Amino acid sequence: MWLPFLAVLLGALLVSASPASTSVGKRASSQFVSTGPAGFQVNGTPFKFIGTNVYWLSTLNSDQDIDNTFASIKAANITVVRLWAFNDVDAIPVNGTWFQLISNGTDAVTINTGPNGLQRLDTVVQLAQQHGIYLILTLTNNWNPRPLLDNINGVSARDVTPGTNNSLPRNVLSNDYGGMDAYVRRFGSSLHHDQFYVNQQIIDQFKNYATQVVNRYINSPSILSWEIANDPRCNSSIPSSNNCNPQTITNWSATISDHIRSIDPNHMVSSGNAGFYCLGCAKLFPLHPPTPAPPPPKVSPAPGSRRRRTAEPLSPKERLLEQWSEDRKRKKERKKRSVRELQRPANLARTPIRGRWTSTAVRRQGEVLGPAFDGSHGVDTEDILNIPSVAFSTFQLFTDQNTYSPPDSGLDPFNATVQVGLDWIQRHIATASQFGKPLVLTAFGLVTTENVPAFIPFNQTVAPTVSDQAGKVSGVTDGQRNDAYGQWLKAGIAGGINGLTQYQWSQSNLTGHDGTTVSSSTEGNTASPNQAATGVSPNDGYSIAGTGQNTVQQVLGSASQQIAPNT
Ligand SMILES: *[C@@H]1O[C@H](CO)[C@@H](O)[C@H](O)[C@H]1NC(C)=O
Ligand SMILES: *[C@@H]1O[C@H](CO)[C@@H](O)[C@H](O)[C@H]1NC(C)=O
Ligand SMILES: *[C@@H]1O[C@H](CO)[C@@H](O)[C@H](O)[C@H]1NC(C)=O
Ligand SMILES: *[C@@H]1O[C@H](CO)[C@@H](O)[C@H](O)[C@H]1NC(C)=O
Ligand SMILES: *[C@@H]1O[C@H](CO)[C@@H](O)[C@H](O)[C@H]1NC(C)=O
Ligand SMILES: *[C@@H]1O[C@H](CO)[C@@H](O)[C@H](O)[C@H]1NC(C)=O
Ligand SMILES: *[C@@H]1O[C@H](CO)[C@@H](O)[C@H](O)[C@H]1NC(C)=O
Ligand SMILES: *[C@@H]1O[C@H](CO)[C@@H](O)[C@H](O)[C@H]1NC(C)=O
Ligand SMILES: *[C@@H]1O[C@H](CO)[C@@H](O)[C@H](O)[C@H]1NC(C)=O
Numbered sequence: 001m002w003l004p005f006l007a008v009l010l011g012a013l014l015v016s017a018s019p020a021s022t023s024v025g026k027r028a029s030s031q032f033v034s035t036g037p038a039g040f041q042v043n044g045t046p047f048k049f050i051g052t053n054v055y056w057l058s059t060l061n062s063d064q065d066i067d068n069t070f071a072s073i074k075a076a077n078i079t080v081v082r083l084w085a086f087n088d089v090d091a092i093p094v095n096g097t098w099f100q101l102i103s104n105g106t107d108a109v110t111i112n113t114g115p116n117g118l119q120r121l122d123t124v125v126q127l128a129q130q131h132g133i134y135l136i137l138t139l140t141n142n143w144n145p146r147p148l149l150d151n152i153n154g155v156s157a158r159d160v161t162p163g164t165n166n167s168l169p170r171n172v173l174s175n176d177y178g179g180m181d182a183y184v185r186r187f188g189s190s191l192h193h194d195q196f197y198v199n200q201q202i203i204d205q206f207k208n209y210a211t212q213v214v215n216r217y218i219n220s221p222s223i224l225s226w227e228i229a230n231d232p233r234c235n236s237s238i239p240s241s242n243n244c245n246p247q248t249i250t251n252w253s254a255t256i257s258d259h260i261r262s263i264d265p266n267h268m269v270s271s272g273n274a275g276f277y278c279l280g281c282a283k284l285f286p287l288h289p290p291t292p293a294p295p296p297p298k299v300s301p302a303p304g305s306r307r308r309r310t311a312e313p314l315s316p317k318e319r320l321l322e323q324w325s326e327d328r329k330r331k332k333e334r335k336k337r338s339v340r341e342l343q344r345p346a347n348l349a350r351t352p353i354r355g356r357w358t359s360t361a362v363r364r365q366g367e368v369l370g371p372a373f374d375g376s377h378g379v380d381t382e383d384i385l386n387i388p389s390v391a392f393s394t395f396q397l398f399t400d401q402n403t404y405s406p407p408d409s410g411l412d413p414f415n416a417t418v419q420v421g422l423d424w425i426q427r428h429i430a431t432a433s434q435f436g437k438p439l440v441l442t443a444f445g446l447v448t449t450e451n452v453p454a455f456i457p458f459n460q461t462v463a464p465t466v467s468d469q470a471g472k473v474s475g476v477t478d479g480q481r482n483d484a485y486g487q488w489l490k491a492g493i494a495g496g497i498n499g500l501t502q503y504q505w506s507q508s509n510l511t512g513h514d515g516t517t518v519s520s521s522t523e524g525n526t527a528s529p530n531q532a533a534t535g536v537s538p539n540d541g542y543s544i545a546g547t548g549q550n551t552v553q554q555v556l557g558s559a560s561q562q563i564a565p566n567t
Helices: 002-017 063-075 118-131 147-151 180-187 200-216 246-263 316-343 381-385 413-435 449-454 478-494 549-563
Strands: 034-036 039-042 045-047 049-053 080-084 100-102 109-111 134-138 223-227 268-270 393-397 439-444 499-502
Touching: 049 549, 063 118, 080 499, 100 180, 109 200, 118 134, 118 200, 147 180, 180 200, 200 246, 246 268, 246 381, 381 393, 381 413, 393 413, 413 439, 413 478, 439 478, 478 499, 478 549, 499 549
Parallel strands: 049 080, 049 499, 080 134, 134 223, 223 268, 393 439, 439 499
Antiparallel strands: 034 039, 039 045, 100 109
């Protein structure tokens, strides 16, 4: 019996020595992107990237348009595209693409595998592979505002009512692809956003959708990761119940992530959460053994050495407040120093300034961490990151829509915004390294003055009016956008981040089709800045279309040379 066995063994050795099979089987040289000792790896080589967001890509009717879009993205040396792999409707639309029907009736939930359904996504995946581009495919969205449906009982139509100014065709806005609230409206036992995370019927429906999409591309090397949701939170345009807390979303993330890994061992799973913390909160997935957080990252070079207290360890909240306090002190010192420098005779040697730590300066009564750190979004990015089946950390950066650390009042508003972004990036770099997983900034953007008329916040369907101060942004210049993007990219790359994905790409010369994301005529949408010209991809306020387009692409291209010199 051992002779035939030996023959088989020899045969196997011979086969594995042939060049055709060398890429098969060996995990370290897998054609699938995976995590290794130094971050991501593919085909045995470390992999880092600059990416862009193109949520509307599978709504394009023309294969040539998809091909052209990938070609221009590749020409900017961008190697990763993040897009929506969901498109839920509550009634079958007259035209346009849809992936899943979630409606009342006998065929309540139907997945569309036809030519205007998942076959569009098939084309995207296939063309991505031809261009050597990797995809982050997002499976649902936290945001799907439907003001009339959500607030007035009995209205069953999509809210395109004249007078609401929401006349944009379906799919133009990133929050108009269905998502969590589409499931909640249909299956929720109450109209609360967090039903999506706890209602077993909804969990099963979403798992079913995820299963069908994942199985379709289970062997495609072009999928970088399955992102289970964009920006999952307790709240949305449908408000949360009082029961939702960070553990609700952590537990749901683990359920879905484990499920996807159980059916697809080839691809990584990522959470897609926006990176909000719940410092000091109880964890479902604590670090074992607990390792102390690394010293807070240096946001900018400290003017002098810093002495740390060695007594009892600080709580995460105390640590963050201490860091903010030290940042403030450093900035004050720097200001004083530059004034002194100006007054000092040129030949005097510079004396080092020693930083001092005083506990009373830190624990000011009533000082608050704010919604990015105190768990009020219902997200604990650290707990989610430590779910074993979650491969890497995700966060987002939208200073026009989210509050992060308090802006430095000593800086002008633009530089303060840049600094807030730098702090956010540094903090996530420290977190990811503490948990030993790679880190991707999955979306970042700033609204320019040119884009202000097109800007629609992620929980709204129409642009904020002038009187609506809450949602109104003033916008930065194209030059400031490039400056901020350049500084954020540079800080991320210097800190060893594994990928940064700008929001959002713009493509022109596309073929227009009625009722889809690309306007086919001057009729109807001319008044809307969201579709400025026929043949141009959607703009929700972050599109790079316009006068600054080439420069933004250069900023991204040059970041790509830094993060992945051999792209
Ligand atoms: C769908 O059916 C449920 C009852 O099963 C009902 O409460 C809800 O109003 C219906 N929704 C629409 C949009 O018709
Ligand atoms: C719709 O837009 C018009 C013109 O911009 C404006 O006058 C009107 O107030 C808007 N209506 C609503 C309900 O926002
Ligand atoms: C949730 O969103 C609603 C608007 O739908 C808002 O009124 C409420 O303040 C939000 N709650 C939290 C905790 O953010
Ligand atoms: C949308 O978000 C803004 C802040 O980003 C908030 O002020 C507003 O209340 C929210 N509206 C809804 C309908 O959730
Ligand atoms: C976590 O989710 C599972 C599956 O949905 C559920 O059975 C369990 O009760 C949840 N646990 C917690 C602590 O929420
Ligand atoms: C913003 O910071 C840069 C240096 O990073 C400085 O050159 C510029 O003057 C600052 N802007 C303002 C308005 O202070
Ligand atoms: C626009 O697209 C068409 C068809 O794909 C192509 O022939 C033409 O050269 C393109 N024009 C520009 C300016 O890119
Ligand atoms: C496509 O659908 C829209 C409504 O979503 C409608 O206005 C338009 O006439 C339709 N176009 C065609 C060619 O059916
Ligand atoms: C893209 O990379 C190639 C090769 O590294 C380089 O020659 C080219 O200038 C880059 N293009 C951009 C737009 O950065």
